[in-house]
Amino acid sequence: MGFPYNICQGQVVTSYGVSCTGNLSYGNEERNREIDVEGLFRACTKSEDVKCLHALLAVSGKAKSSFVATRLINMYSYFGNVSLSRDTFDQVRDKDSYTWNSMISAYVRNRQSNKAVKCVSEMLSRTDVRPDFHTIPTVLKACSALPDEASLHYRILKSGFEWDVFVAASLVHMYCRFGFADRAYTIFKDMPSRDTGCWNSMISGYFQNGNAKEALSILDDMILEGVKMDSMTVATILSVDLLRGMLIHLFVIKHGLAFHVFVSNALINMYSKLGELKCVPNVFDHVYVRDIVSWNSVIAAYEQNNHPYVAIKLFHRMHLNKVQPDLLTLVSLSSCVAQMKDPLCVKCLREYCVLINLYGKCGRLSEAIFLFYQVCGETSVPWNAIMSCHGLEDTSLKYFEKMLNEEVKPTHVTFLSLLNACSHSGLVDQGKWCFQVMQQEYEIIPTLKHYGCMVDMFGRVGLLETAYNFIESMPIRPDASVWGPLLGACRIHGNVEMGRKASSHLFELDSQDVGHYVLLSNLYANFGRWEGVNEVRSLARDRGLWKTPGWSSIELNSRVEVFYSGNQSHPQYGEILKELGMLNAKIKSLGYIPDTSFVLQDVEADEKENILPNHSERLAIVFGILNTPPKTCIRIYKNLCVCGDCHNVTKLISKLTEREIIVRDSNRFHHFKDGLCSCGDYW
DNA sequence: GTAGGGTTAG
Structure with a gap:
């Protein structure tokens, strides 16, 4: 079982043996002709095309059928985009067992066992679908990664399933993961028939439990029974049985397994452990498809055999090949730096401090956590960085505790990070x-x-009175940075009276910031209190503020392009509008509903929807998409605040276009990536 | 249209 397409250096060779490199045309969408689903799946080649394919299927309404959705869920998950799998899953009208099983597998395949288990629970709570033979192995795999969920498999098995080879192999694997190799062996030896997968489970299970002798004995039994080793068997035993490694390498070459990336990686590691560095490039340079493990393995090989400079050169090569380093890459690099004893390199590593914050803010928490552990030390700087990472909020206090245990003294920034985390x-x-x-x-x-x-913390949870009293009791005079969050919270929780109070203070403190007028006007508009909207507008207009139009700028080829809301004078306006329309249709198919409460005009709902897409940042973003190569980061500067609707839309655009989008507005910066956004204050 | 078993550090 596996992905029907072999991914190779950015291209995909279909199971039909045809190399497809062309892009699918959006023309089909316009012509609205009957869509040939099978043909499209065959033609689907690169990940970029998957989204095009999905858009076409969504337009035709087919993406909601369980049959088509199942294929999409799997395709996305094989490309590592499990959130798109979930989006697709959520939109299926009548989910059958195929749909559920695919979603659960998508999580497991992408190492999100917690979500997989949650999905299983959802499935079990339904009456229209039951777990089947395909569900169980996936559930067991998820449980193997989550010891606390081990009892879940009993619940599933109680449903009355007989074991098949998939279930048995999964049970063997799971028991070995929990350290019960004997129990696993009981299941293994009682199996009426075994395929290679079952043998592999038992062999790797013994290895995992440190019982190499038993593992090799099972391998001998397997060969005696005439079962041929496959790539998985080879990858397992290469990591342990170094003495037989060269013989196994011959077997690998003879049986055409050398092109398998797992096998190649295991060979690199074997030669590295044997100290046979001369054999390493021989394997590495002939790997047809290299993954992150290949690069990590070859870097570690040189690092561990006291060639740190070669390892660093390989890291540069990896970088040139546009492969992103991960935790293990940086572990090896750290060792290289230590071996080189070069103070400059050590300084570079310390400057990763960010990067912890940066990684955290763009949602790449594992990288952030790893980098943090590389540099956490006697100063509070990296600690502050990790504590302010979004998504870690409930553990920020734990980091604080650890920081105190390490006798690192907190500063006022530490508490800003903590309070910010608590607030979020x-x-x-x-x-x-x-x-x-x-x-x-x-x-x-x-x-x-x-x-x-x-x-901000009180306001977000709706404790508006508490927030107001807190401000009133302050020993220093509150400024706009204190009243502003209260007004924002009133906007969210719809408290007009409190909003009026907060804005009166804001107008007094900073009468020139049009953003405060916008927020209050917004609050009125949301409740249909158009007289209030007009009053605020008049006030702002009288002060010469309301005419300040919203604009967004983007720099391209050393030239700054400025876009105003609804401004039609730009030479590419038509093209931008067309692209925006297309993106709008796609994001709507992903479930986006325009939040017209951000339109500060007393117009009909339909018209409000037409106003939103003209917000200047959207024009600037689409201009960026049209004029920069795919995957280039787009940076926008906006003079006013980004509205909530633009925020939602930009998240979806970042997901659809695989673009990293950074918007700096008058208040904060917003980092959009993979459909997520993290915001930060300028401090 | 759905499932199990495999490689990297310390």
Whole structure:
């Protein structure tokens, strides 16, 4: 079982043996002709085309059928984009067991066992679908990664399934993962028939439990029974049986397994462990398709055999090949740096501090955590960076605890990171605790930013009165950074009266910031209080502010292009509008519903929808998409705040176009990537 | 249209 397409250096060779490199045409969508699903799947080649394919299927309404959706779910998951698998899954009208099984596998395949188990629970709670033979091995695989969920397989097996070879192999694997090799062997020896997968499970299971002798004995039995080793058997035993390694290499060459990436990687590691470095390039240079493990293995081979400079050169080569380093790459690099004893390199590594923050802000938490552990030390800087990573909020306090255990002294920035984290995850009590500890134990006097964080924290969870009283009790005069979050919270929770209070303070403090007028106007508009909208507009107009149009700029080829809302004078306006229309249709098919509450005009709902796409940042983003190579990061500067609807749309655009989009507005920066967004303050 | 078993560090 496997992906029907062999992915090779950015191209895909279909199972029909035809190399497809062309892009699918969007023309089909326009002609609205009957779509040949099978033909499209065959023609689907690169990941870029998968999205085109999906768009076509979505337009034709076929993406919602369980048959087509199942294929899409699998295709996305094989390309590593499990969130698109989930989007597709959610839109299926009548999910059958194929659809459920595919979704569960998509999670497992992408190492998201927690979500897989959650999905299984959802499936079990339904009456219209039951787990089947295909569900069980996947569930067991998920459970193997989650010891706490081990009992789940009993619940499934109680459903009355007989074991087949897939189920048995999975059970053997799971028990070995939990250290019960004997129990696994009982299942293995009682099996009426075994395929190569079952043998592999038992062999690797013994190895995992440190019992190489038993593992090799099972391998001998397998060969005696006439079962031929496959690529998986070879990859397993190469990592342990170094003495027989060269013989196995001959077997690999003879049986055409050398082109299998797992086998090649295992060979590199074997030669590295044997100290036979001269054999390493021989294998590595002949690998047809290299993955991250191939690069890590070859870098580690030189690093561990005391050739750090060669390892660093290979890292550069990896970089030139546009392969992103991961945790293990950086582990090897750290060792290289240590071996070289070069202070400059050590400094470079320390400057990864970011990067922890950057990785965290773009949602790549595993990288952030890894980098953090590389550099965490005596200063609070990396600790602050990791604590401010979004998505880690509920564990930020744990990092704080660890930081104190390491005797690193927190600073006012540490508490800003912590309060920010508490605010984003609604941890009000913990936030209050931080605020108190900061002053009483560390004698840090809160700044306006700390107060602003507290107000934001109360406001986000709807504690508007608490937030207001908190501001009233402040020993220093609150500024716009304190009243602003309250007004924002009033906008979210729809409290017009509190919003009026907050904005009156804001107008007094900073009457020139049009953003405050916009927020209040927005709040009125959301409740249909058009007299309030007009009042705020008049006020702003009287102060010469309302005429300030929203604009967004983008720099391209050393030239700055500026876009105004609805401005039609740009030479590419027609092209931009067409692309925007197409993107709009696609994101709607992914479930996007325009949030017209951000349109500050008393017009009909339909018309509001037409106003939103003209927001200047969208024009600038689409201009960027049209004029830069695929996957180039798009950076936008906007003079006003990004509205909530643009925020949602940009998230989806980043996902659809695989673009990293950074928007800096008058208040914060927004980092969009893979359909997610993290925002940050400028501090 | 859906499933199991495989490679990298410390």
